[in-house]
Amino acid sequence: MARSVATERRMLQMAATDIRLLELGDTLAMLWVRLVAFILEHGSDGVFVAGHDGAPTLAGIATFRFRLDETQLKTYLETYAETRLITWDETRGAIGLPDILMPSRRVLASRENGKKGGRPRNSDRITPQNDPRQRHAIMPIAGGRTVQPETQTETHETSRAHKLSLACTDQSQDKLQARIETCFQATGRKAFDAAGFDIAKDRADWGIVRQYVADALRAGLNEDEAERLILGEIARVTARVGEKGGRPSHLGYFKPAIAQAIARRDVPAPVLSSAADYEAKRAYDEAQRAWVRDQIDGKETPEPMLSDFLARARSAA
Structure with a gap:
Protein backbone atom coordinates (compact mmCIF):
# COMPACT_ATOMS: atom_id res chain seq x y z
CA MET A 1 0.00 0.00 0.00
CA MET A 102 -8.39 4.15 6.17
CA PRO A 103 -8.32 5.35 2.54
CA SER A 104 -11.44 7.21 1.45
CA ARG A 105 -13.98 5.61 -0.88
CA ARG A 106 -12.85 7.97 -3.60
CA VAL A 107 -9.26 6.79 -3.30
CA LEU A 108 -10.31 3.13 -3.37
CA ALA A 109 -12.51 3.74 -6.41
CA SER A 110 -9.64 5.47 -8.20
CA ARG A 111 -7.39 2.47 -7.56
CA GLU A 112 -9.96 0.03 -8.90
CA ASN A 113 -10.45 2.24 -11.94
CA GLY A 114 -6.70 2.27 -12.50
CA LYS A 115 -6.56 -1.54 -12.41
CA LYS A 116 -9.09 -1.59 -15.27
CA GLY A 117 -7.03 0.74 -17.43
CA GLY A 118 -8.15 4.15 -16.23
CA ARG A 119 -10.90 6.34 -17.57
CA PRO A 120 -12.34 5.50 -20.99
CA ARG A 121 -11.59 7.74 -23.94
CA ASN A 122 -13.91 10.59 -24.75
CA SER A 123 -14.06 9.34 -28.32
CA ASP A 124 -14.03 5.78 -29.63
CA ARG A 125 -12.52 6.85 -32.91
CA ILE A 126 -9.20 5.02 -33.33
CA THR A 127 -6.38 6.83 -35.08
CA PRO A 128 -2.78 5.67 -35.69
CA GLN A 129 -1.75 7.88 -32.77
CA ASN A 130 -4.04 6.30 -30.13
CA ASP A 131 -4.41 2.78 -31.48
CA PRO A 132 -3.67 0.50 -28.48
CA ARG A 133 -2.49 -2.26 -30.79
CA GLN A 134 0.57 -0.17 -31.66
CA ARG A 135 1.85 -0.58 -28.13
CA HIS A 136 2.40 -4.30 -28.63
CA ALA A 137 3.43 -4.42 -32.27
CA ILE A 138 6.23 -6.88 -33.00
CA MET A 139 8.97 -5.01 -34.81
CA PRO A 140 11.34 -6.91 -37.14
CA ILE A 141 15.04 -7.02 -36.26
CA ALA A 142 17.46 -7.22 -39.16
CA GLY A 143 19.66 -10.31 -38.97
CA GLY A 144 17.76 -11.80 -36.07
CA ARG A 145 17.32 -15.25 -37.65
CA THR A 146 20.78 -15.43 -39.14
CA VAL A 147 22.59 -14.92 -35.82
CA GLN A 148 20.31 -17.16 -33.74
CA PRO A 149 22.64 -20.22 -33.57
CA GLU A 150 25.62 -17.99 -32.68
CA THR A 151 23.66 -16.21 -29.98
CA GLN A 152 22.45 -19.46 -28.44
CA THR A 153 25.97 -20.86 -28.38
CA GLU A 154 27.37 -17.80 -26.65
CA THR A 155 24.66 -17.19 -24.09
CA HIS A 156 23.05 -20.58 -23.44
CA GLU A 157 25.79 -22.97 -22.39
CA THR A 158 24.34 -26.46 -22.08
CA SER A 159 27.42 -28.61 -21.51
CA ARG A 160 27.44 -31.05 -18.60
CA ALA A 161 30.53 -29.40 -17.09
CA HIS A 162 28.78 -26.02 -17.10
CA LYS A 163 25.71 -27.44 -15.37
CA LEU A 164 27.90 -29.06 -12.73
CA SER A 165 29.72 -25.78 -12.13
CA LEU A 166 26.40 -24.03 -11.64
CA ALA A 167 25.31 -26.72 -9.17
CA CYS A 168 28.55 -26.31 -7.19
CA THR A 169 28.05 -22.56 -7.13
CA ASP A 170 24.51 -22.96 -5.79
CA GLN A 171 25.68 -25.33 -3.06
CA SER A 172 28.49 -23.00 -1.97
CA GLN A 173 26.05 -20.09 -1.89
CA ASP A 174 23.65 -22.11 0.28
CA LYS A 175 26.47 -22.94 2.72
CA LEU A 176 27.55 -19.29 2.84
CA GLN A 177 23.99 -18.14 3.51
CA ALA A 178 23.72 -20.66 6.35
CA ARG A 179 26.99 -19.36 7.86
CA ILE A 180 25.79 -15.76 7.50
CA GLU A 181 22.49 -16.53 9.24
CA THR A 182 24.18 -18.41 12.09
CA CYS A 183 26.70 -15.63 12.68
CA PHE A 184 23.98 -12.98 12.47
CA GLN A 185 21.88 -14.74 15.13
CA ALA A 186 24.92 -14.73 17.43
CA THR A 187 26.04 -11.15 16.68
CA GLY A 188 22.90 -9.08 16.03
CA ARG A 189 21.69 -8.49 19.59
CA LYS A 190 25.28 -8.05 20.85
CA ALA A 191 25.83 -5.29 18.27
CA PHE A 192 22.56 -3.62 19.34
CA ASP A 193 23.70 -3.62 22.97
CA ALA A 194 27.27 -2.55 22.11
CA ALA A 195 25.89 0.58 20.42
CA GLY A 196 24.14 1.56 23.66
CA PHE A 197 20.58 1.07 22.40
CA ASP A 198 17.70 0.09 24.68
CA ILE A 199 15.25 -2.38 23.16
CA ALA A 200 12.42 -0.88 25.23
CA LYS A 201 13.05 2.73 24.18
CA ASP A 202 14.81 2.80 20.80
CA ARG A 203 13.08 2.09 17.51
CA ALA A 204 16.33 0.90 15.94
CA ASP A 205 16.77 -2.80 15.18
CA TRP A 206 19.78 -4.95 14.31
CA GLY A 207 18.76 -6.18 10.83
CA ILE A 208 21.63 -4.26 9.18
CA VAL A 209 24.09 -6.46 11.09
CA ARG A 210 23.24 -9.30 8.69
CA GLN A 211 24.81 -7.24 5.86
CA TYR A 212 27.89 -6.51 7.99
CA VAL A 213 28.29 -10.24 8.70
CA ALA A 214 27.85 -11.11 5.02
CA ASP A 215 30.50 -8.58 3.95
CA ALA A 216 32.96 -9.91 6.52
CA LEU A 217 32.46 -13.59 5.62
CA ARG A 218 32.68 -12.88 1.89
CA ALA A 219 35.96 -11.06 2.57
CA GLY A 220 37.42 -14.29 3.97
CA LEU A 221 36.95 -13.84 7.72
CA ASN A 222 35.53 -16.66 9.80
CA GLU A 223 32.53 -16.29 12.07
CA ASP A 224 34.52 -15.52 15.23
CA GLU A 225 36.65 -12.89 13.47
CA ALA A 226 33.57 -11.29 11.89
CA GLU A 227 31.86 -11.00 15.28
CA ARG A 228 34.93 -9.51 16.97
CA LEU A 229 35.48 -7.02 14.14
CA ILE A 230 31.87 -5.81 14.08
CA LEU A 231 31.51 -5.50 17.86
CA GLY A 232 34.93 -3.86 18.17
CA GLU A 233 34.19 -1.20 15.54
CA ILE A 234 30.75 -0.45 17.02
CA ALA A 235 32.21 -0.06 20.50
CA ARG A 236 35.06 2.14 19.22
CA VAL A 237 32.83 4.46 17.19
CA THR A 238 30.22 4.67 19.97
CA ALA A 239 32.91 5.69 22.48
CA ARG A 240 34.31 8.28 20.07
CA VAL A 241 30.89 9.81 19.43
CA GLY A 242 30.08 9.72 23.15
CA GLU A 243 33.19 11.77 23.96
CA LYS A 244 31.72 14.55 21.80
CA GLY A 245 28.35 14.35 23.55
CA GLY A 246 26.62 12.55 20.68
CA ARG A 247 24.93 9.21 20.26
CA PRO A 248 24.38 7.04 17.13
CA SER A 249 20.74 6.93 16.12
CA HIS A 250 20.81 3.56 14.32
CA LEU A 251 23.18 0.71 13.49
CA GLY A 252 23.56 1.91 9.91
CA TYR A 253 25.68 4.73 11.35
CA PHE A 254 28.60 2.28 11.69
CA LYS A 255 28.60 1.12 8.04
CA PRO A 256 31.61 3.19 6.81
CA ALA A 257 33.79 2.26 9.80
CA ILE A 258 32.98 -1.46 9.53
CA ALA A 259 33.56 -1.45 5.75
CA GLN A 260 37.00 0.13 6.23
CA ALA A 261 37.89 -2.32 9.00
CA ILE A 262 36.92 -5.28 6.78
CA ALA A 263 39.03 -3.90 3.95
CA ARG A 264 42.01 -3.55 6.32
CA ARG A 265 41.18 -6.89 8.00
CA ASP A 266 41.49 -5.01 11.29
CA VAL A 267 40.29 -7.83 13.55
CA PRO A 268 40.71 -7.23 17.31
CA ALA A 269 42.59 -9.87 19.25
CA PRO A 270 40.32 -12.31 21.09
CA VAL A 271 39.84 -11.78 24.81
CA LEU A 272 41.42 -14.54 26.89
CA SER A 273 39.23 -15.16 29.93
CA SER A 274 40.14 -18.61 31.27
CA ALA A 275 43.01 -20.98 31.82
CA ALA A 276 41.87 -22.98 28.80
CA ASP A 277 42.09 -19.85 26.66
CA TYR A 278 45.66 -19.16 27.74
CA GLU A 279 46.61 -22.77 27.12
CA ALA A 280 45.08 -22.54 23.65
CA LYS A 281 47.07 -19.32 23.04
CA ARG A 282 50.32 -21.10 23.93
CA ALA A 283 49.44 -23.99 21.59
CA TYR A 284 48.67 -21.50 18.83
CA ASP A 285 52.02 -19.70 19.29
CA GLU A 286 53.86 -23.00 18.96
CA ALA A 287 51.85 -23.94 15.86
CA GLN A 288 52.53 -20.49 14.37
CA ARG A 289 56.29 -20.94 14.84
CA ALA A 290 56.12 -24.38 13.24
CA TRP A 291 54.19 -22.94 10.31
CA VAL A 292 56.83 -20.23 9.79
CA ARG A 293 59.55 -22.91 9.70
CA ASP A 294 57.52 -24.89 7.14
CA GLN A 295 57.21 -21.80 4.96
CA ILE A 296 60.97 -21.27 5.07
CA ASP A 297 61.48 -24.92 4.04
CA GLY A 298 59.04 -24.47 1.16
CA LYS A 299 56.31 -26.70 2.58
CA GLU A 300 52.69 -25.85 1.71
CA THR A 301 50.82 -26.07 5.03
CA PRO A 302 47.75 -24.12 6.13
CA GLU A 303 48.30 -21.20 8.46
CA PRO A 304 47.02 -21.89 12.00
CA MET A 305 44.21 -19.66 13.29
CA LEU A 306 43.95 -18.58 16.92
CA SER A 307 40.16 -18.69 16.73
CA ASP A 308 40.30 -22.42 15.86
CA PHE A 309 42.46 -23.17 18.92
CA LEU A 310 40.16 -21.14 21.19
CA ALA A 311 37.06 -22.82 19.80
CA ARG A 312 38.46 -26.30 20.39
CA ALA A 313 39.58 -25.39 23.92
CA ARG A 314 36.20 -23.89 24.85
CA SER A 315 34.24 -26.79 23.39
CA ALA A 316 36.42 -29.27 25.28
CA ALA A 317 35.91 -27.32 28.49
Whole structure:
Protein backbone atom coordinates (compact mmCIF):
# COMPACT_ATOMS: atom_id res chain seq x y z
CA MET A 1 0.00 0.00 0.00
CA ALA A 2 1.35 3.42 -0.91
CA ARG A 3 2.28 5.52 2.11
CA SER A 4 0.96 9.06 1.86
CA VAL A 5 2.26 12.04 3.78
CA ALA A 6 -1.25 12.92 4.92
CA THR A 7 -1.86 9.45 6.39
CA GLU A 8 1.44 9.46 8.24
CA ARG A 9 0.73 12.97 9.56
CA ARG A 10 -2.64 11.83 10.92
CA MET A 11 -0.98 8.76 12.45
CA LEU A 12 1.59 10.87 14.33
CA GLN A 13 -1.09 13.33 15.39
CA MET A 14 -3.10 10.45 16.88
CA ALA A 15 -0.02 9.17 18.72
CA ALA A 16 0.45 12.59 20.33
CA THR A 17 -3.15 13.55 21.13
CA ASP A 18 -5.46 10.51 21.10
CA ILE A 19 -6.63 9.86 24.67
CA ARG A 20 -6.86 6.09 24.02
CA LEU A 21 -3.16 5.89 23.19
CA LEU A 22 -2.17 8.20 26.03
CA GLU A 23 -3.93 5.88 28.48
CA LEU A 24 -1.93 2.89 27.20
CA GLY A 25 1.44 4.48 27.95
CA ASP A 26 4.48 5.38 25.88
CA THR A 27 5.60 1.81 25.12
CA LEU A 28 2.27 0.63 23.69
CA ALA A 29 1.77 3.95 21.88
CA MET A 30 5.13 3.61 20.14
CA LEU A 31 4.35 -0.02 19.25
CA TRP A 32 1.04 1.14 17.74
CA VAL A 33 2.90 3.68 15.56
CA ARG A 34 5.26 0.94 14.33
CA LEU A 35 2.33 -1.41 13.70
CA VAL A 36 0.43 1.19 11.66
CA ALA A 37 3.59 2.01 9.68
CA PHE A 38 3.97 -1.71 8.93
CA ILE A 39 0.38 -1.93 7.66
CA LEU A 40 0.90 1.14 5.46
CA GLU A 41 4.08 -0.38 4.03
CA HIS A 42 2.97 -3.98 3.45
CA GLY A 43 -0.83 -3.91 3.51
CA SER A 44 -3.36 -3.41 0.75
CA ASP A 45 -6.10 -0.76 1.09
CA GLY A 46 -5.39 -0.39 4.80
CA VAL A 47 -5.49 -4.11 5.65
CA PHE A 48 -2.64 -6.59 6.12
CA VAL A 49 -3.45 -10.33 6.11
CA ALA A 50 -0.69 -12.34 7.79
CA GLY A 51 0.40 -15.48 5.92
CA HIS A 52 -1.71 -14.69 2.83
CA ASP A 53 -0.25 -14.55 -0.71
CA GLY A 54 3.33 -14.85 0.47
CA ALA A 55 2.98 -12.31 3.29
CA PRO A 56 4.92 -13.03 6.50
CA THR A 57 3.14 -14.90 9.27
CA LEU A 58 2.13 -13.30 12.54
CA ALA A 59 4.89 -15.22 14.34
CA GLY A 60 7.48 -13.93 11.86
CA ILE A 61 6.25 -10.35 12.21
CA ALA A 62 6.33 -10.58 16.00
CA THR A 63 9.86 -12.01 16.11
CA PHE A 64 11.70 -10.12 13.39
CA ARG A 65 9.80 -6.81 13.13
CA PHE A 66 8.69 -6.10 16.69
CA ARG A 67 11.06 -8.33 18.73
CA LEU A 68 8.15 -9.93 20.61
CA ASP A 69 6.73 -13.41 20.85
CA GLU A 70 3.51 -14.24 19.00
CA THR A 71 1.37 -14.48 22.15
CA GLN A 72 2.48 -11.07 23.39
CA LEU A 73 1.76 -9.48 19.99
CA LYS A 74 -1.73 -11.03 19.93
CA THR A 75 -2.38 -9.59 23.40
CA TYR A 76 -1.42 -6.13 22.18
CA LEU A 77 -3.58 -6.51 19.07
CA GLU A 78 -6.58 -7.44 21.21
CA THR A 79 -5.94 -4.39 23.42
CA TYR A 80 -5.80 -2.08 20.40
CA ALA A 81 -8.91 -3.68 18.88
CA GLU A 82 -10.94 -3.17 22.07
CA THR A 83 -10.41 0.60 21.81
CA ARG A 84 -10.76 0.59 17.99
CA LEU A 85 -7.20 1.76 17.45
CA ILE A 86 -6.96 -1.02 14.85
CA THR A 87 -9.20 -3.76 13.51
CA TRP A 88 -8.12 -7.33 14.26
CA ASP A 89 -9.66 -10.52 12.90
CA GLU A 90 -7.78 -13.40 14.53
CA THR A 91 -9.54 -16.02 12.40
CA ARG A 92 -8.27 -14.54 9.11
CA GLY A 93 -5.15 -13.00 10.57
CA ALA A 94 -6.24 -9.61 9.19
CA ILE A 95 -4.92 -6.42 10.79
CA GLY A 96 -6.54 -3.18 9.59
CA LEU A 97 -6.12 0.53 10.12
CA PRO A 98 -8.59 2.49 12.25
CA ASP A 99 -11.39 4.27 10.40
CA ILE A 100 -9.69 7.66 10.59
CA LEU A 101 -6.60 6.33 8.75
CA MET A 102 -8.39 4.15 6.17
CA PRO A 103 -8.32 5.35 2.54
CA SER A 104 -11.44 7.21 1.45
CA ARG A 105 -13.98 5.61 -0.88
CA ARG A 106 -12.85 7.97 -3.60
CA VAL A 107 -9.26 6.79 -3.30
CA LEU A 108 -10.31 3.13 -3.37
CA ALA A 109 -12.51 3.74 -6.41
CA SER A 110 -9.64 5.47 -8.20
CA ARG A 111 -7.39 2.47 -7.56
CA GLU A 112 -9.96 0.03 -8.90
CA ASN A 113 -10.45 2.24 -11.94
CA GLY A 114 -6.70 2.27 -12.50
CA LYS A 115 -6.56 -1.54 -12.41
CA LYS A 116 -9.09 -1.59 -15.27
CA GLY A 117 -7.03 0.74 -17.43
CA GLY A 118 -8.15 4.15 -16.23
CA ARG A 119 -10.90 6.34 -17.57
CA PRO A 120 -12.34 5.50 -20.99
CA ARG A 121 -11.59 7.74 -23.94
CA ASN A 122 -13.91 10.59 -24.75
CA SER A 123 -14.06 9.34 -28.32
CA ASP A 124 -14.03 5.78 -29.63
CA ARG A 125 -12.52 6.85 -32.91
CA ILE A 126 -9.20 5.02 -33.33
CA THR A 127 -6.38 6.83 -35.08
CA PRO A 128 -2.78 5.67 -35.69
CA GLN A 129 -1.75 7.88 -32.77
CA ASN A 130 -4.04 6.30 -30.13
CA ASP A 131 -4.41 2.78 -31.48
CA PRO A 132 -3.67 0.50 -28.48
CA ARG A 133 -2.49 -2.26 -30.79
CA GLN A 134 0.57 -0.17 -31.66
CA ARG A 135 1.85 -0.58 -28.13
CA HIS A 136 2.40 -4.30 -28.63
CA ALA A 137 3.43 -4.42 -32.27
CA ILE A 138 6.23 -6.88 -33.00
CA MET A 139 8.97 -5.01 -34.81
CA PRO A 140 11.34 -6.91 -37.14
CA ILE A 141 15.04 -7.02 -36.26
CA ALA A 142 17.46 -7.22 -39.16
CA GLY A 143 19.66 -10.31 -38.97
CA GLY A 144 17.76 -11.80 -36.07
CA ARG A 145 17.32 -15.25 -37.65
CA THR A 146 20.78 -15.43 -39.14
CA VAL A 147 22.59 -14.92 -35.82
CA GLN A 148 20.31 -17.16 -33.74
CA PRO A 149 22.64 -20.22 -33.57
CA GLU A 150 25.62 -17.99 -32.68
CA THR A 151 23.66 -16.21 -29.98
CA GLN A 152 22.45 -19.46 -28.44
CA THR A 153 25.97 -20.86 -28.38
CA GLU A 154 27.37 -17.80 -26.65
CA THR A 155 24.66 -17.19 -24.09
CA HIS A 156 23.05 -20.58 -23.44
CA GLU A 157 25.79 -22.97 -22.39
CA THR A 158 24.34 -26.46 -22.08
CA SER A 159 27.42 -28.61 -21.51
CA ARG A 160 27.44 -31.05 -18.60
CA ALA A 161 30.53 -29.40 -17.09
CA HIS A 162 28.78 -26.02 -17.10
CA LYS A 163 25.71 -27.44 -15.37
CA LEU A 164 27.90 -29.06 -12.73
CA SER A 165 29.72 -25.78 -12.13
CA LEU A 166 26.40 -24.03 -11.64
CA ALA A 167 25.31 -26.72 -9.17
CA CYS A 168 28.55 -26.31 -7.19
CA THR A 169 28.05 -22.56 -7.13
CA ASP A 170 24.51 -22.96 -5.79
CA GLN A 171 25.68 -25.33 -3.06
CA SER A 172 28.49 -23.00 -1.97
CA GLN A 173 26.05 -20.09 -1.89
CA ASP A 174 23.65 -22.11 0.28
CA LYS A 175 26.47 -22.94 2.72
CA LEU A 176 27.55 -19.29 2.84
CA GLN A 177 23.99 -18.14 3.51
CA ALA A 178 23.72 -20.66 6.35
CA ARG A 179 26.99 -19.36 7.86
CA ILE A 180 25.79 -15.76 7.50
CA GLU A 181 22.49 -16.53 9.24
CA THR A 182 24.18 -18.41 12.09
CA CYS A 183 26.70 -15.63 12.68
CA PHE A 184 23.98 -12.98 12.47
CA GLN A 185 21.88 -14.74 15.13
CA ALA A 186 24.92 -14.73 17.43
CA THR A 187 26.04 -11.15 16.68
CA GLY A 188 22.90 -9.08 16.03
CA ARG A 189 21.69 -8.49 19.59
CA LYS A 190 25.28 -8.05 20.85
CA ALA A 191 25.83 -5.29 18.27
CA PHE A 192 22.56 -3.62 19.34
CA ASP A 193 23.70 -3.62 22.97
CA ALA A 194 27.27 -2.55 22.11
CA ALA A 195 25.89 0.58 20.42
CA GLY A 196 24.14 1.56 23.66
CA PHE A 197 20.58 1.07 22.40
CA ASP A 198 17.70 0.09 24.68
CA ILE A 199 15.25 -2.38 23.16
CA ALA A 200 12.42 -0.88 25.23
CA LYS A 201 13.05 2.73 24.18
CA ASP A 202 14.81 2.80 20.80
CA ARG A 203 13.08 2.09 17.51
CA ALA A 204 16.33 0.90 15.94
CA ASP A 205 16.77 -2.80 15.18
CA TRP A 206 19.78 -4.95 14.31
CA GLY A 207 18.76 -6.18 10.83
CA ILE A 208 21.63 -4.26 9.18
CA VAL A 209 24.09 -6.46 11.09
CA ARG A 210 23.24 -9.30 8.69
CA GLN A 211 24.81 -7.24 5.86
CA TYR A 212 27.89 -6.51 7.99
CA VAL A 213 28.29 -10.24 8.70
CA ALA A 214 27.85 -11.11 5.02
CA ASP A 215 30.50 -8.58 3.95
CA ALA A 216 32.96 -9.91 6.52
CA LEU A 217 32.46 -13.59 5.62
CA ARG A 218 32.68 -12.88 1.89
CA ALA A 219 35.96 -11.06 2.57
CA GLY A 220 37.42 -14.29 3.97
CA LEU A 221 36.95 -13.84 7.72
CA ASN A 222 35.53 -16.66 9.80
CA GLU A 223 32.53 -16.29 12.07
CA ASP A 224 34.52 -15.52 15.23
CA GLU A 225 36.65 -12.89 13.47
CA ALA A 226 33.57 -11.29 11.89
CA GLU A 227 31.86 -11.00 15.28
CA ARG A 228 34.93 -9.51 16.97
CA LEU A 229 35.48 -7.02 14.14
CA ILE A 230 31.87 -5.81 14.08
CA LEU A 231 31.51 -5.50 17.86
CA GLY A 232 34.93 -3.86 18.17
CA GLU A 233 34.19 -1.20 15.54
CA ILE A 234 30.75 -0.45 17.02
CA ALA A 235 32.21 -0.06 20.50
CA ARG A 236 35.06 2.14 19.22
CA VAL A 237 32.83 4.46 17.19
CA THR A 238 30.22 4.67 19.97
CA ALA A 239 32.91 5.69 22.48
CA ARG A 240 34.31 8.28 20.07
CA VAL A 241 30.89 9.81 19.43
CA GLY A 242 30.08 9.72 23.15
CA GLU A 243 33.19 11.77 23.96
CA LYS A 244 31.72 14.55 21.80
CA GLY A 245 28.35 14.35 23.55
CA GLY A 246 26.62 12.55 20.68
CA ARG A 247 24.93 9.21 20.26
CA PRO A 248 24.38 7.04 17.13
CA SER A 249 20.74 6.93 16.12
CA HIS A 250 20.81 3.56 14.32
CA LEU A 251 23.18 0.71 13.49
CA GLY A 252 23.56 1.91 9.91
CA TYR A 253 25.68 4.73 11.35
CA PHE A 254 28.60 2.28 11.69
CA LYS A 255 28.60 1.12 8.04
CA PRO A 256 31.61 3.19 6.81
CA ALA A 257 33.79 2.26 9.80
CA ILE A 258 32.98 -1.46 9.53
CA ALA A 259 33.56 -1.45 5.75
CA GLN A 260 37.00 0.13 6.23
CA ALA A 261 37.89 -2.32 9.00
CA ILE A 262 36.92 -5.28 6.78
CA ALA A 263 39.03 -3.90 3.95
CA ARG A 264 42.01 -3.55 6.32
CA ARG A 265 41.18 -6.89 8.00
CA ASP A 266 41.49 -5.01 11.29
CA VAL A 267 40.29 -7.83 13.55
CA PRO A 268 40.71 -7.23 17.31
CA ALA A 269 42.59 -9.87 19.25
CA PRO A 270 40.32 -12.31 21.09
CA VAL A 271 39.84 -11.78 24.81
CA LEU A 272 41.42 -14.54 26.89
CA SER A 273 39.23 -15.16 29.93
CA SER A 274 40.14 -18.61 31.27
CA ALA A 275 43.01 -20.98 31.82
CA ALA A 276 41.87 -22.98 28.80
CA ASP A 277 42.09 -19.85 26.66
CA TYR A 278 45.66 -19.16 27.74
CA GLU A 279 46.61 -22.77 27.12
CA ALA A 280 45.08 -22.54 23.65
CA LYS A 281 47.07 -19.32 23.04
CA ARG A 282 50.32 -21.10 23.93
CA ALA A 283 49.44 -23.99 21.59
CA TYR A 284 48.67 -21.50 18.83
CA ASP A 285 52.02 -19.70 19.29
CA GLU A 286 53.86 -23.00 18.96
CA ALA A 287 51.85 -23.94 15.86
CA GLN A 288 52.53 -20.49 14.37
CA ARG A 289 56.29 -20.94 14.84
CA ALA A 290 56.12 -24.38 13.24
CA TRP A 291 54.19 -22.94 10.31
CA VAL A 292 56.83 -20.23 9.79
CA ARG A 293 59.55 -22.91 9.70
CA ASP A 294 57.52 -24.89 7.14
CA GLN A 295 57.21 -21.80 4.96
CA ILE A 296 60.97 -21.27 5.07
CA ASP A 297 61.48 -24.92 4.04
CA GLY A 298 59.04 -24.47 1.16
CA LYS A 299 56.31 -26.70 2.58
CA GLU A 300 52.69 -25.85 1.71
CA THR A 301 50.82 -26.07 5.03
CA PRO A 302 47.75 -24.12 6.13
CA GLU A 303 48.30 -21.20 8.46
CA PRO A 304 47.02 -21.89 12.00
CA MET A 305 44.21 -19.66 13.29
CA LEU A 306 43.95 -18.58 16.92
CA SER A 307 40.16 -18.69 16.73
CA ASP A 308 40.30 -22.42 15.86
CA PHE A 309 42.46 -23.17 18.92
CA LEU A 310 40.16 -21.14 21.19
CA ALA A 311 37.06 -22.82 19.80
CA ARG A 312 38.46 -26.30 20.39
CA ALA A 313 39.58 -25.39 23.92
CA ARG A 314 36.20 -23.89 24.85
CA SER A 315 34.24 -26.79 23.39
CA ALA A 316 36.42 -29.27 25.28
CA ALA A 317 35.91 -27.32 28.49
